[in-house]
Amino acid sequence: MQERLCEWYSLDPSMVRVITPDVGGGFGAKASVYPEETLVPWLARAVGRPVRYTETRSESMNGLGHGRAQTQKLTIGGSRDGRVTAYQLDVVQDAGAYPRIGAILPFMTRMMLTGVYDIAAAELSSAAVVTNTVPIVAYRGAGRPEAAAAIERAMDLFAAEIGMDPVDVRRRNLIAADRFPFTTVTGTTYDSGDYEGGLDKLLAAVDYAALRAEQQQRRDRGDIVQLGIGVSVYVEVTAMSGGGELGQVEVTPSPTGDGVAVRVVTGTTPYGQGHRTTWAMLVADTLGVPMDSITVIHGDTDLVARGSVTGGSRSVQLGGTNVARAATLVADQARSVAARLLEADVADVVITDGVFHVAGAPAISRTWTEIVAAAHTSSLTLFGEGDFEQAGGSFPSGAHLAVVELDTETGRAVLRQLVAVDDAGKIINPLLAEGQIHGGLAQGVAQALFEEFVYDADGNPLTSNFADYGIVSAAELPSFQTVHAETPSPLNDLGAKGIGESGTIGATPAVQSAVVDAVAHLGVRHIDMPCTSQRVWTAMQAAAAN
Known part of the structure; x- marks a missing residue:
């Protein structure tokens, strides 16, 4: 925002101060500057x-960027033993009326084209088209949910064609855990993962055989309410282009004179992810200071020297790593001061x-208050700034299972169960990660069952x-039932991968597959998202007519 305003109005950055308060969610749509803001x-x-x-809410819905908007045509081929050998995806991307990133989204879909599967021949062709609708922007996943939706739908269609259980087809084609780093046919290199392990954890969390048995019983009885089961195994990219993010730590005397104050400055801007808590945890763990002595500063251009967009599930990997490195530098500086006070070697x-204290001799020690006072006397500032730059993106993964009950008289699908296994590398704060997963799952379900922005033939919003x-x-x-898996990333000190978008990538195809599966015995092969009652009922009527 500051850069854009300075550019538009020919101002020096010192003349423009931007403060980002608690936003309450961004999900990609708020990552760019809108014309109204520059006006x-x-x-x-x-x-x-x-x-x-x-x-107003209606103004926001008609002005804030929209998401997804891909029309996909897929072709998949393989052998009857379940092995997939070829996959083609053709995409028409609605870019909306003005240039945002509509032309870029298919690139990200191509990046994740084959998902978790080892497919020898795969290709994507795409065309971005301009329409008289709201511009398309990044939305929680930005191109990667589209890739997962396509390949998972393809796997289900392939399984149905050869008469094999969709779980077995997926397992047959998964990239093996001993092949990482793995480069796909489209040139994307996955850092680490255990996709079969994630699928195993998912099946261990549910009684898959019992669900299939219940489904068959309902079909045999001709029940009005049928059961559908959908499975997805996904991988996505986070912190796609790598890089770094500002992270600084400074320890000073407490303003009250009792103890010390720790100031953390971060270039990341939280809007619900819990950066303040997570960064404070990293610093407290390194310095051994209480959490309530730590203040995390963000989102103020007068106080934060630089910062990039908070998006792409990049913050812990880049910002968190640099905060941790900065804290380590401060700890090393403090240990040098302590060594002088204790008349010991700093290595001890x-x-x-x-x-x-000296290792093995805790009886003689110095507190942080004494260290900071001694540093002040020596005109030493206890300050550190992280220097980490990640080489590229990391690749979280997981496996989701959805169970729906579907009324065949009305087409209404009700989600009965959703189980999610997610692997985001090393988890720093399990509670916050759980919150990110829950929010992502809810948005994934919403896309699969409910959410759709509709226009009339002239482009008027309905x-x-x-x-x-x-x-x-x-x-x-x-x-939700969630299970955590952990395959650390080798790309950063923390071993972390992103978690913010995983739910929307794994849940959506699982729920869509469950809806289709509920009426597959009636001859329905596919239902477009969102799987509304009308779409489901129409698909059943068309299948009956044929």
Whole structure:
């Protein structure tokens, strides 16, 4: 935002201060600057007073960028033993009325084209088209959910064609755990993963055989409410282009004179992910100071020297690693001060619960308060800045299973169960990671069952408020069952991968597959998302007519 305003109004950065408060979610749509935001300073100049811009919900729905908007045609081929040998995906990407990233999204779909599968021949062709609709932007996953939706749908269609269980077909084609780093046919190199292990964890968490038996019993009885089971195994890329993010740590005397104050400055901008808590945990773990002594500063261009967009599930890998490195530098500086006070070799000094002492001799020690005071006397600033630059993207993965109950008289599908196994490398804060997974699952379910922005033939929006646009709430969701797997990334000190978008990538195809599976015995082979009652009922009527 600061760069754009300086560019538009020919201002020096020192003249523009941008403060990002608690946003309450961004999901990619808020990652870029919108025309209205760049116009507000001009209006303020014109009227000579502060100007505030506030959207109504309908204005936001018609102005904030939209997501996904791909039309896909897929071709898959292989042998009847379940081995897939060829895969083709043709994409038409609706870019909307003005250039955003509509032409870029198919590139990200191509990057993840073959998913978790070892397919020898694969290709994507794409065309981005301009329409008179809202511009398409990044939305939680940005090109990767589209790739997962296509390949997982292809696997289900292939399994149905050869008469094999969809789980068995997937297992037959998974990339083996001993082949990482693995480069796909499209040139994407996965850093680490254990896809079969994730699938095994998923099947261990559910009684898959019992679900299939219940499904068969309902079919045999001709029940009105049928059962559908959908499975997806996914991989995605996070921190796609690698790089770094600002991370600084400084320890000073506490303003109250009691203890010390730790100041963390980060270039990441949290809007619900919990960066402040996670960064404080990393620093507290390294320095041995209490969490309440740590202040994390972000989102203020007067206080933060630089920062990039918070998106692509990049923050822990890049920002977190640099915060941890900065804390390590400060700890090393403090150990040098402690060594002088303890008259010991610095290599022998350790920090235990925030106290400095010689290893094996804790009786004689120095506190952080004493270290900071001694550093101040010596005109030494206890300050560190991380220097980490990640070489490329990391690749989290997982396996999801959805169970739906579908009323064949109305077409209404109700999600009964959703189990998610997600592998995001080393997890720093399990509770926050769990929250990210839950939110992603909810949005994945919403895409599969409810959400669709509809236009008439002239491009006029028909779903411009929540009375017409289907959103998901807790009432439509079961209690999620989550299982954590852990395959550390070799690309960063923490071994971390991103977790923020995984739910929307794995859940969506699993739920769609479950809906199709519920009526597959009636001759239905495919239903486009969202799988609304009308679409399901129409698909059943068409199958019956044929």
